[in-house]
Amino acid sequence: MATTKSVPAKNATKKPSGNTGKMKDSEFHEFFVDELKDIYWAEKHLVKALPKMQKAATSEKLAAAFEKHTKETQKHIETLEQVFEQLGEKAVAKKCDAMQGLLDEADSIISDTEKDTFTRDAGLILAAQKVEHYEIATYGTLRTFAETMGHDDVASLLQKTLDNEKDTDEALTGIAGGFVNDKAAQE
Numbered sequence: 001m002a003t004t005k006s007v008p009a010k011n012a013t014k015k016p017s018g019n020t021g022k023m024k025d026s027e028f029h030e031f032f033v034d035e036l037k038d039i040y041w042a043e044k045h046l047v048k049a050l051p052k053m054q055k056a057a058t059s060e061k062l063a064a065a066f067e068k069h070t071k072e073t074q075k076h077i078e079t080l081e082q083v084f085e086q087l088g089e090k091a092v093a094k095k096c097d098a099m100q101g102l103l104d105e106a107d108s109i110i111s112d113t114e115k116d117t118f119t120r121d122a123g124l125i126l127a128a129q130k131v132e133h134y135e136i137a138t139y140g141t142l143r144t145f146a147e148t149m150g151h152d153d154v155a156s157l158l159q160k161t162l163d164n165e166k167d168t169d170e171a172l173t174g175i176a177g178g179f180v181n182d183k184a185a186q187e
Helices: 027-056 060-087 097-112 118-148 152-186
Strands: none
């Protein structure tokens, strides 16, 4: 007669989905909120920088992508405000040195390239994708932090923003590979 071993269910060790209440006062929770403040600052400054990038773009398609992302970034700000509210925290921005550096670099690209050139557009796409990759890394990590602490509603909101940032990055890649890089190489 064969004996069968008892195998625990796959989700047997899964963490509880609800916040236990202990996390709110933990150092990890405080760090999480501090990083939310950082990305909040980043989004608030990006929403001001994108119209400048839109105006500097040569390609109408790239300009339209910047215009679209300006509207999306405004929604990201509103989503972060919802996150703060769900956490019982005040929505306060803390200067994000990384985003400041990325936006300064975008300004440099605009000033270092000739107006109405696809070289400028290629540079603008480079600058924008650096921003997107920073945001993808940040939102992905913050989503994971939220999941770890049992903030499932917050994690869901952060995931939606993360998905949008990835879509924007893919759209920029499509514009670059579709025609901007080829036209820049011919200038």
